[in-house]
Amino acid sequence: MLGELLLMKGNEAVAEAAIRAGCRHFFGYPITPQNELPEYMARRLPEVGGVFVQAESEVAAINMVYGAAGAGARVMTSSSSPGISLKQEGISYLAASELPCLIVNMMRGGPGLGGIQPAQSDYFQATKGGGHGDYHLIVFGPESVQEMVDLTPLAFDLADRYRNPAMILGDGILGQMMEPVELSEMLDVQLPPKEWATTGRSGGRRHVVSSLYLDSSELEKLNKRLQDKYLEIMRTEQRxxxxxxxxxxxxxxxxxxxxxxxxxxxxxxxxxxxxxxxxxxxxxxxxxxxxxxxxxxxxxxxxxxxxxxxxxxxxxxxxxxxxxxxxxxxxxxxxxxxxxxxxxxxxxxxxxxxx
Amino acid sequence: MEIVERPTRRITILVGGFGSGKTETAINLALRTARGGERCYLADLDLVTPFFRSREVGSVLEEAGVKVLFPPARFTQTDLPVLPPALHHAIRDRTARVILDVGGSEVGARAVAGFAESLAREEYDALCVVNPRRPFVMTADEVVRSLRGIELVSRLRITGLVANPHASGRTDWRVIRTGIHVVEEAARRLGLPIKFVCLHFERAVDKAPFEIAYPVLPLELYMRPPWDDLQSGR
CATH class of the missing domain: 3.40.50.920 (Rossmann fold)
Known part of the structure; x- marks a missing residue:
C-alpha cells in the first residue's frame, strides 16, 4: 500500500514504523501535540489485524499496556508531558515486572498543564526513573523523522531483549514536522519466545506477572537483578x-x-x-x-x-x-x-x- | 507554461489531507493576489493542527497587503476551536478575494461546514490539495475516498484538485511526475479538473523533462523548522 519514499509527520512515522516492526496493540489517550500518532494507529491497526483502544484515561491506557505486555504482545502507548506524568505509576510497575513495551513522549512545555509548544523538560523524568523505586527506561532521543523511524524497531527489540520498557523521547516539533522518510517493508516479525508470558500454563508451570514482593529479601533480590541488567545496558547500548x-x-x-x-x-x-x-x-x-x-x-x-x-x-x-x-x-x-x-x-x- | 497569478474565483477554499500543503498554497496564493494589487483576505480555519499554521507568518502577509483573519492573538499558540471573528464579513465582501485555509482531512474540514450556507450564495472554488507522498492519499483510490469524506463533512461541493507533488528535500522530477499522475487519475475518476500544480522547484520549472499540462503555482515555503538557516537569517 505504501511506497518507498513518503513525506510524514514524526507522529505518523513512529506509528507506521511501529506497525512495520510488528506492533499490533496500542492503548492511549489524546493530548496535543501527539494526537496524529493515536489517530494514525486508530486508522491503520484495524487494517493489519491489530487492536487500538482509546482508554478512558492515561492511567487506564498504561495498565492496558501492562496487561498486553504481560501476555507477550508487542505493545505501545504514546502521550505528551502531562499525560506521561499520569502514566508514571504504571511505568514503574512495568519496569518492576520487567515487561517490554514502547512509550512515546512528544514533550511539551511544563511544568503543570504548561502549553502545547515543544520542550525537553522531561529529561529527568525519562532518564532517572520517573515513577517510584529504583529503575530505568531505555530512552532514545531522535533528531529527525527518519531517525525516529529507524529507532522504533530497535526500541522494541531492546525492550524484548532486556525485558524492560523503552521510551522514545521526542518533542512537539519532531511530532508535528514533516520530513521525507524511507520505511522498511512490512516485516514478518517473529517475536523472541517469552517463556514468562501469561499465555496459559498448558500443563506446565503457572506464569505470574507481578510487582508485589512482601518479603524484603525477595524484593532486594529483584532490585539486584534489575541493577545488574542496567549495568549491562550501560555497557552495551550507548549510542x-x-x-x-x-x-x-x-x-x-x-x-x-x-x-x-x-x-x-x-x-x-x-x-x-x-x-x-x-x-x-x-x-x-x-x-x-x-x-x-x-x-x-x-x-x-x-x-x-x-x-x-x-x-x-x-x-x-x-x-x-x-x-x-x-x-x-x-x-x-x-x-x-x-x-x-x-x-x-x-x-x-x-x-x-x-x- | 502558465503561471497562476491569482485564484480564478472570488472565494477559494483549500481542503485536503493533513500535511497536503494547504497552508503553503494558501499563503502563496494570497501573496500573489495582494502583490497583483487586489484586495485579499486569508482566513486560518485550522482547528486541528497545533503548529505550522498560517497565523505564524501573519507579519509577512500583512506587509504584502493581505488582510489576515486569524483567531485573536491570545489564542495564537493554542489548539482551542476558535474561528476568526470577521470571517462572515469577509465572505460577503464582494470587493475582495478570500482564501480559506482549512484544517486537514475530514476532521479539519468540519470547521468550514458552519459557513456552507453563506458560501453557497457566493462564487467559490473548493479545491482539494493532494500530495501523493503523504499517507492515505498515495493512490487514486485513496484520493477519491479522502475527497468524498471531506465533501460530506464540510457540506461543500469540491470543484477541483490541486496537485502538490513534493517530498520536501527529496523532491526530484520523478516525485513530481509520479505525483501528478496519481492526481490525474483521481481527477479523471471524479470528473474534476486539476486547477493547478504547486511546484517548489521554481528555478528549474522550465527545465522539466516532461510537459506540465497545467498552470503552475510556484511555491515559496514559509512553514520552516526553527533550525532552518533561512529562518534565522530572516
Missing part, C-alpha cells in the same frame, strides 16, 4: 553521534530538535572560523559516557536544551571537572534560535563566560 570533537574550541552537546538547531549554529560558527564540535546523545539512558571518556584536545563544552538545564547534569558528571561546561536553555515552548546559540559559542571561543 551517540560525534562530529569534529577533537581539536574543537567549543564542543556542543544537544539531543533531538535542539541538536538540529545546534547544527545550524555550528555552520554559522564555522563560517567565522571557530572550531566547533558536537556530541549528540542518541540514547539518553544509558547516557553515552563513552563519547566523553577518551577525549583529549577540547576547549570546553556548551550544553543546549529546551529546559532549564537537565542533561547538562549528566554532562558535568562525565566531564568531571576536566573542562568547563556551560549551559544555554530556552523553556516554556520557546525553541532556541541558531543566532543566539552562535552568540554563546562566540563568547566561549573568546574564553569568556562560565555559565
Amino acid at each position: 551517540w553521534e560525534s562530529l569534529d570533537v577533537e581539536g574543537a574550541e567549543v564542543v556542543l552537546v544537544a539531543y533531538g530538535t535542539t541538536a538540529r538547531v545546534v547544527k545550524s549554529a555550528m555552520n554559522l560558527a564555522r563560517e567565522e572560523g571557530i572550531r566547533v564540535g558536537l556530541i549528540r546523545p542518541i540514547t539518553l539512558w544509558p547516557f553515552p559516557t563513552k563519547a566523553f571518556e577518551s577525549l583529549e584536545d577540547v576547549g570546553r563544552f556548551l550544553v543546549v536544551e529546551m529546559s532549564s538545564g537537565q542533561m547538562v547534569e549528566d554532562v558535568r558528571l562525565v566531564v568531571n571537572g576536566r573542562w568547563p561546561v556551560s549551559f544555554y536553555g530556552r523553556t516554556g515552548g520557546v525553541v532556541p534560535d541558531p543566532k543566539d546559540i552562535l552568540a554563546r559559542i562566540r563568547e566561549l571561543a573568546r574564553g569568556g563566560g562560565t555559565r
Whole structure:
C-alpha cells in the first residue's frame, strides 16, 4: 500500500514504523501535540489485524499496556508531558515486572498543564526513573523523522531483549514536522519466545506477572537483578553521534530538535572560523559516557536544551571537572534560535563566560 | 507554461489531507493576489493542527497587503476551536478575494461546514490539495475516498484538485511526475479538473523533462523548522 519514499509527520512515522516492526496493540489517550500518532494507529491497526483502544484515561491506557505486555504482545502507548506524568505509576510497575513495551513522549512545555509548544523538560523524568523505586527506561532521543523511524524497531527489540520498557523521547516539533522518510517493508516479525508470558500454563508451570514482593529479601533480590541488567545496558547500548570533537574550541552537546538547531549554529560558527564540535546523545539512558571518556584536545563544552538545564547534569558528571561546561536553555515552548546559540559559542571561543 | 497569478474565483477554499500543503498554497496564493494589487483576505480555519499554521507568518502577509483573519492573538499558540471573528464579513465582501485555509482531512474540514450556507450564495472554488507522498492519499483510490469524506463533512461541493507533488528535500522530477499522475487519475475518476500544480522547484520549472499540462503555482515555503538557516537569517 505504501511506497518507498513518503513525506510524514514524526507522529505518523513512529506509528507506521511501529506497525512495520510488528506492533499490533496500542492503548492511549489524546493530548496535543501527539494526537496524529493515536489517530494514525486508530486508522491503520484495524487494517493489519491489530487492536487500538482509546482508554478512558492515561492511567487506564498504561495498565492496558501492562496487561498486553504481560501476555507477550508487542505493545505501545504514546502521550505528551502531562499525560506521561499520569502514566508514571504504571511505568514503574512495568519496569518492576520487567515487561517490554514502547512509550512515546512528544514533550511539551511544563511544568503543570504548561502549553502545547515543544520542550525537553522531561529529561529527568525519562532518564532517572520517573515513577517510584529504583529503575530505568531505555530512552532514545531522535533528531529527525527518519531517525525516529529507524529507532522504533530497535526500541522494541531492546525492550524484548532486556525485558524492560523503552521510551522514545521526542518533542512537539519532531511530532508535528514533516520530513521525507524511507520505511522498511512490512516485516514478518517473529517475536523472541517469552517463556514468562501469561499465555496459559498448558500443563506446565503457572506464569505470574507481578510487582508485589512482601518479603524484603525477595524484593532486594529483584532490585539486584534489575541493577545488574542496567549495568549491562550501560555497557552495551550507548549510542551517540560525534562530529569534529577533537581539536574543537567549543564542543556542543544537544539531543533531538535542539541538536538540529545546534547544527545550524555550528555552520554559522564555522563560517567565522571557530572550531566547533558536537556530541549528540542518541540514547539518553544509558547516557553515552563513552563519547566523553577518551577525549583529549577540547576547549570546553556548551550544553543546549529546551529546559532549564537537565542533561547538562549528566554532562558535568562525565566531564568531571576536566573542562568547563556551560549551559544555554530556552523553556516554556520557546525553541532556541541558531543566532543566539552562535552568540554563546562566540563568547566561549573568546574564553569568556562560565555559565 | 502558465503561471497562476491569482485564484480564478472570488472565494477559494483549500481542503485536503493533513500535511497536503494547504497552508503553503494558501499563503502563496494570497501573496500573489495582494502583490497583483487586489484586495485579499486569508482566513486560518485550522482547528486541528497545533503548529505550522498560517497565523505564524501573519507579519509577512500583512506587509504584502493581505488582510489576515486569524483567531485573536491570545489564542495564537493554542489548539482551542476558535474561528476568526470577521470571517462572515469577509465572505460577503464582494470587493475582495478570500482564501480559506482549512484544517486537514475530514476532521479539519468540519470547521468550514458552519459557513456552507453563506458560501453557497457566493462564487467559490473548493479545491482539494493532494500530495501523493503523504499517507492515505498515495493512490487514486485513496484520493477519491479522502475527497468524498471531506465533501460530506464540510457540506461543500469540491470543484477541483490541486496537485502538490513534493517530498520536501527529496523532491526530484520523478516525485513530481509520479505525483501528478496519481492526481490525474483521481481527477479523471471524479470528473474534476486539476486547477493547478504547486511546484517548489521554481528555478528549474522550465527545465522539466516532461510537459506540465497545467498552470503552475510556484511555491515559496514559509512553514520552516526553527533550525532552518533561512529562518534565522530572516
